[in-house]
Amino acid sequence: MPATRPRLYAHPFSSYSQKALIALYENQIPFDYRNLEDALASAEWSALWPMRRFPVLVDGARTVFEATSIIEHLDVHHPGPVKLIPEDRDAALEVRMLDRFFDNYVSTPQQKVVLDRLRPEADRDARGVEDARAMLETAYDWLEPHMAGREWAAGSAFSLADCAAAPFLFYADWTHPIDERYAHVRAYRERLLARPSFKRAVDEARPYRPYFPLGAPDRD
Numbered sequence: 001m002p003a004t005r006p007r008l009y010a011h012p013f014s015s016y017s018q019k020a021l022i023a024l025y026e027n028q029i030p031f032d033y034r035n036l037e038d039a040l041a042s043a044e045w046s047a048l049w050p051m052r053r054f055p056v057l058v059d060g061a062r063t064v065f066e067a068t069s070i071i072e073h074l075d076v077h078h079p080g081p082v083k084l085i086p087e088d089r090d091a092a093l094e095v096r097m098l099d100r101f102f103d104n105y106v107s108t109p110q111q112k113v114v115l116d117r118l119r120p121e122a123d124r125d126a127r128g129v130e131d132a133r134a135m136l137e138t139a140y141d142w143l144e145p146h147m148a149g150r151e152w153a154a155g156s157a158f159s160l161a162d163c164a165a166a167p168f169l170f171y172a173d174w175t176h177p178i179d180e181r182y183a184h185v186r187a188y189r190e191r192l193l194a195r196p197s198f199k200r201a202v203d204e205a206r207p208y209r210p211y212f213p214l215g216a217p218d219r220d
C-alpha cells in the first residue's frame with residue numbers, strides 16, 4: 001500500500017473517535033481531521049459507512065471502520081516508535097483481549113446508559129440501564145485487582161488496550177462513578193488522563209461538554 005496521508009472522520013467528543021486519535025497522536029502520524037461537526041465532512045462520512053458509526057479512516061483506496069481496526073491499520077501502514085500492538089504474538093493476544101474487555105464491558109454499558117437518556121421518557125429501558133450499571137460495576141470490580149502493580153492495562157507498555165481504556169473509563173466515571181474502593185482503577189484513569197496523547201484528545205473535546213446528556217461534571 002502506498003504511503004498516504006490518512007483522513008479520519010471523527011468527532012472530538014466521541015469516545016471511539018478519541019480511541020483512534022490517541023493512536024494517531026502517540027506516533028504523531030500526519031492526518032486530515034474530518035470533524036463531523038462540519039456538514040461536508042458529515043456528508044462524506046455518511047456515504048462511506050451505512051452503519052453510521054464513527055470513527056472511519058480513509059487511507060488511499062482503503063476505508064477502515066471500527067476504532068480497533070483503525071489502530072491495527074495504523075500499526076501496519078504508519079508504524080512509529082510507540083508499538084501499540086506488540087510484535088510478540090502471545091503478548092499481542094493479551095493486548096487484544098483487554099481491548100475487547102474495554103469495548104464490550106466498559107464502553108457498551110456506558111453508552112447504553114447515555115443513549116437511554118437521549119430517548120423520550122416513554123421509550124426508556126429502565127431494566128436495560130440497571131443491567132448496564134451492574135455490568136460497569138462488575139467491570140470495575142474485575143479491573144481493580146488486574147491493575148494492582150501494573151502501569152498500563154497489559155503491563156509496562158502503553159498499548160491498544162490503553163487507547164480503549166482511556167476514553168471509556170473517562171466517560172464511564174462520569175456515567176457511573178468509580179467508587180473510592182477501586183483505588184487502582186481510579187489511579188489508572190488518572191494516569192491515562194496525564195498521558196499527553198489522551199490529554200490532547202480531552203482538551204480538544206472540552207467545547208462539546210454541554211453535549212453530555214447526563215451533565216458533565218466540573219472536573220477532569
Ligand SMILES: N[C@@H](CCC(=O)N[C@@H](CS)C(=O)NCC(=O)O)C(=O)O
Pocket residue numbers: 014015016017052053054055065066067068
Ligand atoms: N464498534 C464501533 C463503535 C463506534 C461507535 O459506537 N461510535 C459512536 C460514537 S462514540 C457512534 O458512532 N455513535 C453514533 C450513533 O450511535 O448513531 C467502533 O469500535 O468504532
